[in-house]
Amino acid sequence: MRIPPYYKRPGWQRFFAGIIIGMLIGWGFFVYHFGTIHDRLIIKLKTQEITIQNLNEDLEELRSTEKRLNEENQKKLTIQEIEVDFTNDKDLRLNELTIYELKSSVINELKGLKGKDIASVAETNDLMLKTIENKTFEIGETKYRLKREQVYLFTTLTLYLKIEIVTG
Structure with missing residues (x-):
């Protein structure tokens, strides 16, 4: 038993070439979209990390200010x-x-x-x-x-x- 020689028929050659070209275009499309989505996610992650860091710094500043004000108020309490x-x-x-x-x-x-x-x-x-x-x-x-x-x-x-x- 023999496999028929499809490489000699131009219809089958176009079919296989179309499949290979389609796979290459699909792979290129996938890589492009994966790259852009990955870039967006990295940018979003970095901005969120910076925001969290800024908020933690603000929180520490507010806590120290609150602690200082509480100490001052403790010194200057009023008769209620x-x-x-x-x-x-x-x-x-x-x-x-x-x-x-x-x-x-x-x-x-x-x-x-x-x-x-x-x-x-x-x-x-x-x-x-x-x-x-x-x-x-x-x-x-x-x-x-x-x-x-x-x-x-x-x-x-x-x-x-x-x-x-x-x-x-």
Whole structure:
């Protein structure tokens, strides 16, 4: 058995030449498109790497700035709230209304301190306490004086005061 000689027939020669030329054109088309797509992907990857690097640098800068600002704010905190507690209100057996009125009177005396930074309040701490201690609070027909026992100064100013009834 013999393979027929296709190379001698011009129809088959054109067919095989067309297949080979088509494969070469197809291979060239594939290489061209693969190269352009690969170039685009490399460019996109490099731009994304640069963007990520820039964003990481910005993030580090923002973190350091935030840390610095937090440290500065920690140094310059402000008074947000004022609390008053009486140490001997149970011993004097004062009613709730009297205690509430005394607390509100003291808070009204100190309301100017809200929003001020803790450093300036700490500097004028003695003046603030002398203002409260030297004032006589009149509730109903009874007069009261307050003496400081403890003071805690942070974002909340907490005063522990002793109530004294003024006679005469």
